[in-house]
Amino acid sequence: MRGMPRNADANAALREKTRERVLQAAVRLFSRHGFDGTSVRALAQEADIAVGLLYSHFDSKEAVLSALMRSSMLDVARTLEAADREPTARGFVTVLLTSAVEMLDAHRDLWRLSQGLRHQPEVLARLKLPLEQFLGATHQRLTQALAERGVPDADIEARVLFATVEGVSQQYVQHEGDYPAAAVIQAVARRWPGVTRKRKADTR
Amino acid sequence: MRGMPRNADANAALREKTRERVLQAAVRLFSRHGFDGTSVRALAQEADIAVGLLYSHFDSKEAVLSALMRSSMLDVARTLEAADREPTARGFVTVLLTSAVEMLDAHRDLWRLSQGLRHQPEVLARLKLPLEQFLGATHQRLTQALAERGVPDADIEARVLFATVEGVSQQYVQHEGDYPAAAVIQAVARRWPGVTRKRKADTR
Amino acid sequence: MRGMPRNADANAALREKTRERVLQAAVRLFSRHGFDGTSVRALAQEADIAVGLLYSHFDSKEAVLSALMRSSMLDVARTLEAADREPTARGFVTVLLTSAVEMLDAHRDLWRLSQGLRHQPEVLARLKLPLEQFLGATHQRLTQALAERGVPDADIEARVLFATVEGVSQQYVQHEGDYPAAAVIQAVARRWPGVTRKRKADTR
Amino acid sequence: MRGMPRNADANAALREKTRERVLQAAVRLFSRHGFDGTSVRALAQEADIAVGLLYSHFDSKEAVLSALMRSSMLDVARTLEAADREPTARGFVTVLLTSAVEMLDAHRDLWRLSQGLRHQPEVLARLKLPLEQFLGATHQRLTQALAERGVPDADIEARVLFATVEGVSQQYVQHEGDYPAAAVIQAVARRWPGVTRKRKADTR
DNA sequence: GATGAATGAGACTTCATTCAT
DNA sequence: GATGAATGAAGTCTCATTCAT
Numbered sequence: 001m002r003g004m005p006r007n008a009d010a011n012a013a014l015r016e017k018t019r020e021r022v023l024q025a026a027v028r029l030f031s032r033h034g035f036d037g038t039s040v041r042a043l044a045q046e047a048d049i050a051v052g053l054l055y056s057h058f059d060s061k062e063a064v065l066s067a068l069m070r071s072s073m074l075d076v077a078r079t080l081e082a083a084d085r086e087p088t089a090r091g092f093v094t095v096l097l098t099s100a101v102e103m104l105d106a107h108r109d110l111w112r113l114s115q116g117l118r119h120q121p122e123v124l125a126r127l128k129l130p131l132e133q134f135l136g137a138t139h140q141r142l143t144q145a146l147a148e149r150g151v152p153d154a155d156i157e158a159r160v161l162f163a164t165v166e167g168v169s170q171q172y173v174q175h176e177g178d179y180p181a182a183a184v185i186q187a188v189a190r191r192w193p194g195v196t197r198k199r200k201a202d203t204r
Numbered sequence: 205m206r207g208m209p210r211n212a213d214a215n216a217a218l219r220e221k222t223r224e225r226v227l228q229a230a231v232r233l234f235s236r237h238g239f240d241g242t243s244v245r246a247l248a249q250e251a252d253i254a255v256g257l258l259y260s261h262f263d264s265k266e267a268v269l270s271a272l273m274r275s276s277m278l279d280v281a282r283t284l285e286a287a288d289r290e291p292t293a294r295g296f297v298t299v300l301l302t303s304a305v306e307m308l309d310a311h312r313d314l315w316r317l318s319q320g321l322r323h324q325p326e327v328l329a330r331l332k333l334p335l336e337q338f339l340g341a342t343h344q345r346l347t348q349a350l351a352e353r354g355v356p357d358a359d360i361e362a363r364v365l366f367a368t369v370e371g372v373s374q375q376y377v378q379h380e381g382d383y384p385a386a387a388v389i390q391a392v393a394r395r396w397p398g399v400t401r402k403r404k405a406d407t408r
Numbered sequence: 409m410r411g412m413p414r415n416a417d418a419n420a421a422l423r424e425k426t427r428e429r430v431l432q433a434a435v436r437l438f439s440r441h442g443f444d445g446t447s448v449r450a451l452a453q454e455a456d457i458a459v460g461l462l463y464s465h466f467d468s469k470e471a472v473l474s475a476l477m478r479s480s481m482l483d484v485a486r487t488l489e490a491a492d493r494e495p496t497a498r499g500f501v502t503v504l505l506t507s508a509v510e511m512l513d514a515h516r517d518l519w520r521l522s523q524g525l526r527h528q529p530e531v532l533a534r535l536k537l538p539l540e541q542f543l544g545a546t547h548q549r550l551t552q553a554l555a556e557r558g559v560p561d562a563d564i565e566a567r568v569l570f571a572t573v574e575g576v577s578q579q580y581v582q583h584e585g586d587y588p589a590a591a592v593i594q595a596v597a598r599r600w601p602g603v604t605r606k607r608k609a610d611t612r
Numbered sequence: 613m614r615g616m617p618r619n620a621d622a623n624a625a626l627r628e629k630t631r632e633r634v635l636q637a638a639v640r641l642f643s644r645h646g647f648d649g650t651s652v653r654a655l656a657q658e659a660d661i662a663v664g665l666l667y668s669h670f671d672s673k674e675a676v677l678s679a680l681m682r683s684s685m686l687d688v689a690r691t692l693e694a695a696d697r698e699p700t701a702r703g704f705v706t707v708l709l710t711s712a713v714e715m716l717d718a719h720r721d722l723w724r725l726s727q728g729l730r731h732q733p734e735v736l737a738r739l740k741l742p743l744e745q746f747l748g749a750t751h752q753r754l755t756q757a758l759a760e761r762g763v764p765d766a767d768i769e770a771r772v773l774f775a776t777v778e779g780v781s782q783q784y785v786q787h788e789g790d791y792p793a794a795a796v797i798q799a800v801a802r803r804w805p806g807v808t809r810k811r812k813a814d815t816r
Numbered sequence: 817g818a819t820g821a822a823t824g825a826g827a828c829t830t831c832a833t834t835c836a837t
Numbered sequence: 838g839a840t841g842a843a844t845g846a847a848g849t850c851t852c853a854t855t856c857a858t
Contacts, residue, residue, distance in 0.1 A: 014842075020208035034324045036240030040828060050844045055829065065833085119316035119377065122237050135378065156387045159375065163388070164364075167371030171363060173323070174339065184367070190397040200312045216817090253820045258857080265853065305846055418858085422821070442732045444648030446796050448849060458823045463850065520731035527724035527785065543786065563793045567783065571771075571796070575779030579771060581731070582747065591768045592775070599803045623838090652832055662840045664835085675833065 017055045023071075026064045034116065035065055035123075044162035065117075065126045072114040073105070073134050079103050080141055089149040090194040093161060097185040099100045100169055112173055138162070151198040164188055221262045226251045227275075230268045233311035238320065239269055241393040270331045276318040278336050279307050293353040294398040297365060301389040303305055304373055312377055317375070341368070368392055427465045431479075434472045439517035442524065443473055443531075474535045479541050480515070480522040487511050487554075488549055497557040498602040501569065505593045508577055514584045519582055546570070558604040572596055631669045635683075638676045643721035646728070653656045678739045687715050692753055692812050699754040701761040702806040705773060709797045712781055720785055727782070750774070762808040776800055777809055 019063040025046035040061050044051040058064045104111055117123055123130055142161055147154035168188070172179045176186040229250035233242040244265050246362050248255045262268045287300035308315055321327055329336055346365055350359035373393070433454035437446040448469050452459040466472045491504040512519055525531055532539055550569055555562035575595070580587050637658035652673050654665045670676045693695040695708040701736055716723055729735055754773055759766035780800070784791050 018842085030831090031323065033326045034240070036238065037324070037327065039826080052830080052845065053843055056842070080335030091256070101391060104843080112821095116320055116323045119235070119320050120238050122241065153391070156391045159384070159388045159822070160391050163369070163371030163375050163392075164368055166374050167369070170322075170370050170374075171367050176286075180360060184363050185355070186363050187360045189366075190378075219817095243851080255854085257817080257821055259854070260817075410727075419820075426821085434616075438732065441734045442648070444646065445735065447847080449847095451670050456701050459849090460824065460851075461822055464821070469849070524728055527643070527728050528646050528651065536790045561799070564792060564799050567792070567796050568776075570775055570798050571779030571783050571800075573779070574782050575775030575777070578730075585775070588768060588771070592771050595765070595768050596775075607680050627838095649828080663833085664840055665838080667833070780855075 005046050015057070018022065018047075018053065019051060019175055021049065022054055022057060022064060023067060024070055027107075027109045027113060029066065030068070030118075031113040035113075036111070046104050062126065066129065067108060067119065069114055069127060072110050073129075073131075074106055075103050075110065076134075076138065080138065080145075084145065088194055089146060089192045090149050090189050092145055092149060093164075093192045094185060094189045095169060096161075096165060097188060100165055101185070102180050104169060104172055108173055111169070115173075130132075149193075151193065214230075216221040219261070222251075222253060222257070222268075225233055225253070226258060226261060226268060227271060230272055231311075231313045231317065234269065234272070234318075235317040239265075239317075259313060266331065270333065273318055273321070273331060273333050276311070276314050277335075279314065279344070283307050284342065284349075288349065291353070291398050292398055293350055293355050293396045294393050296353060297396045298366075298389060299367075301371060301392060304369055305376055305385050305389070308373060308376055315373070316377055320321060346379075353397075355397065379396055424464070425453075426457060426461065429457065430462055430465060430472060431475060434476055435517045435521060438473065438476070443469075444522075451525045455468050463582075470534065474537065476518060477522055477525065477535060478558055480518050481537075481539075483511050483515055483518065483543075484546065488546065488553075492553065495557070496602055496604050497554060497559050498597050500553055500557060501572075501600045502593060504557055504569075504573060505576060505596060506536045509580055509593070511587050512577060512580055519577065521574065523578065523581075552587040557601075600602075614659050627669070629659060630647070630659075630665070633661070634666060634669060634676060635679060638680055639719075639721045639725065642680070643676065643725040643728075652764060665777075674739065678741065680722060681726055681729070681739060681741050684722050685741075685743075687719055687722065688746075688750070691715050692750065692757075696757065699761070700806055700808050701754075701758055702801050703802045704757055704761060705776075705804045706801045708773075709780060709800060712777055713784055713793050714799070716781060716784055723781070724785060726754060727785075761805075763805065773804075 009109070022043070025043055026038075029043055029046055040054065041051055043061070043064070044054050047054070054064075079096065079099045082099040083092050086092040086095050117127075118131075128200075139158055139162060142158035143154045146157050146161065150156050169183060171184075172181055229247055230242075233247060244258065245255055247265070247268070248258045249333045251258070258268075262271070267294040283300065287296045289305070290296040290299050321331075322335070334349055343362055345365060346362035347358045350361050351363065355361050370384075372388060375388075376385055430451070431449055434446075437451055437454055447461065448459055451469070452462050453473070455462070463471075466475070485505045487504065490507040491500045493501040494503050525538075547566055547570060550566035551562045554565050554569065557563050576589075576592060579592075580589055634655070635656055638650075641655060641658055643654035652666065653663055655673070655676070656666050659666070666676075670679070691708065691711045695704045695712040698704040698707050729739075730743075751770055751774060755766045758769050759771065763769050780793075780796060783796075784793055
């Protein structure tokens, strides 16, 4: 076992700080110029570190992207959790959209980045991200949430809801600030039942 | 004077055919490997022409992308036109989504490609695409279409509709074939008025 | 099938010339500074071409080395052939050494280079050179040559001979010109039988 | 004044042990992957010390190589000494080869490494190794040894002997264990006089 | 028009070395 | 003494674009 001067804790903290700086710089640059449009040199400069140091934290430029994408998937998952406490479908939809919008405010760049990659199968494959599986699981959760709140035909309705959330998110991000989010959310919510009916049968 | 050879028309047709082959090759490759992931050499190879010839048809690799994006915007515009003949909001929405899905079937790759670039402002700027303006115009047209069909609060409702169309398109493309498009479209349409009420005031 | 302007033959000749220039530059530089000590930029400069062009002729810097090594193995094989016409062991040895020395005069750098790599198993493995096999075959040929010329115990004697040729080559190259090659060759040859005795048994 | 701590001797011994570990790690790695193919980090890891510590023992990576090469030259010199006690040329040759082979068994990797560098003049120059001079001295010693044992034309014969030793060493190392060293040595020795004749004149 | 050899800037990544702790 | 985070120069290779034929 080898020694460890300079205090191991301080060292770990130092590393964590640097890593975080790289990730934040990466969100900014990747989302603006694209992954390929961002050079490692630019990335290091934005993070205010030497190029070499970047590689002591990540195996490759791609690994930085991969870390970001994982974090983005967590964002989405968290959005869902917030809505789960609402008893009615309308409440569920409202909170879902509201917290999605809040998440976008906080992580707009990250979300833009992840959207940009959604449709590039080759790239996703290289990153080894379980996107397919993640989308499937999300659909499942939405279906169950609606079913529990008495929405019939929950499977199809979940698809409608999923599409709506994605569409609204897209529009919201695209408009960079002047989007009537509250009004749109309300208009969407009005289309979902405000009370929970007795369910006669199970979802499946 | 030389030049102006045997048959000017045949020559022009030939050029057009080559140009078309390049564009088709570009959709395939760009949508799979991304713009940066596709080399001009690969592009020329896929189009079965020499690299040099490609440059006699397009100023640059970027110009090829630009041409594709313009064509994609036309796709979307055409989708709208198809729906315009429907008298009720529900009919409008139904046809809008249906023809969107049809368009996706025909131009899935192109649409994927354009989606991938939607969120990269710097790239879009370089391509000098009037995306902002195009989205604004589309929103206008939707708003007017809904207003004309007696939908109150047409501005907000148009945003809901736009978001829905985008969301459904996204999901549809993502699922590569096993998406219950018809059922989803029906479920969406049910949320829109099937009859046109008298309008009391204009939209604007 | 695509066309081929600028005359296909001229094109091929052009390519061959360039390729040859690269190989010659590579011998010079690799043998002086080592493979790792030679940058691709330096290589291209010495060959008086652009870096990129080098890569249209060879897959990698390593591929250049590989091509050289193959050519070096041919050199050695040719040396053997020259000696095969001698009827006595002494004549065989004399010609073998003489033509080895001649070969070294012509391809000193290449031989130095290949010697430098002989003992780096990892590198050789990467180059996928059949060195092991080549050395085995050479030993076989020497054994048979000696046996045919009536040398008893030809297997061991072939090893002595092989070692001598290698050792003399090494010394010759190391001395850069002031090596009494003729005298050494004569002294070596004196140790081998000048007449061919009747063989009583086969070699093996 | 601080420093000069508890036990200066123990400290020095510790340093020496570390230095030795580095050198051993270096032989292993350099001989397998080459000098350039071995990173300082890998070297430190193999020696189980921190990178920084390595630099407190050696000025540079090159200095490590230099130390190894010097040690390799000592190996060769020692080989010669062992043979010096033999009265006849044949005995001298036999012991020379035998102890060369023994040395190779003990320091195969080191010898391989040094052989790999023999033909790279630029590299040798950087290491400031007196190779030229060392080879000259070795030749001198061989010449004298043969002359003293009554071999005429000792200068040329010494070259033959030197070449033989090098050639056999090369073959021996290349064959990684299945080389009939004893038989080859015997076959070589048979070519040298087993008795010492009166010398009529001096060598030079 | 059509070709592909040629160019050279710039991308990602590695690595010897330094130095604050 | 001992550590390993940090540096940035330099390496290999790719690629959009040009142009002689």
